[in-house]
Amino acid sequence: MARSRSTRRLVVGGDTYLWSVGHTHDGGKQPDYSTCREILSLRLEGSSGRLQLVFRQPWYPPGPASTVGDRDRGWLNLHEPGVVRAFLDAALAQGRQPGAKSGQEIDGWTLFPEALRARRAQSDGGAGTPAS
Numbered sequence: 744m745a746r747s748r749s750t751r752r753l754v755v756g757g758d759t760y761l762w763s764v765g766h767t768h769d770g771g772k773q774p775d776y777s778t779c780r781e782i783l784s785l786r787l788e789g790s791s792g793r794l795q796l797v798f799r800q801p802w803y804p805p806g807p808a809s810t811v812g813d814r815d816r817g818w819l820n821l822h823e824p825g826v827v828r829a830f831l832d833a834a835l836a837q838g839r840q841p842g843a844k845s846g847q848e849i850d851g852w853t854l855f856p857e858a859l860r861a862r863r864a865q866s867d868g869g870a871g872t873p874a875s
Contacts, residue, residue: 752788753827759788760831760841764809764821781811783821783851785831787842794841796830796851811851817859825865829858 753760762785769778777800786793798811798821812818819826831841833854839847 751824753824753831755828755831761786761788762827762831766809781809781821781851783827783830785827785834785841787840790842790844792841792843792846794834794839794843794846795848796834796854797848798851798855811855812859816855817863819855819859819862826858826862829861829865830854832861833857 750761750763753762762783765782765784767780767782769780779800781798783796783798784793785796807820809821810818811821819829821827830851834841834849836857837854839849
């Protein structure tokens, strides 16, 4: 079962990316939280391929819709354009290509630490976390 996905635009430099967020369950009519997947899909406008960042459990406790993370590291809402930009930047830094014809599916958790750092730096004006 999947939620409907509306496509949104994100302009980065001279490139326009199309993105959407979805939620799926494996396991038929009576899914449980262990089968949840949040999926952030990114595509370079005009290309046929897409990059899908898949966030499988565990995240604990399950947060609000399309929010991924945990109480130790923090939370990111996949519906926020700034969060999407942070994940896109992290993916591009790893050489991922949202416009690749073949498409790619990767574990979104591999990009989570970098995206979280970027969002925290943005929210504190780039000052970073104070040393203790």
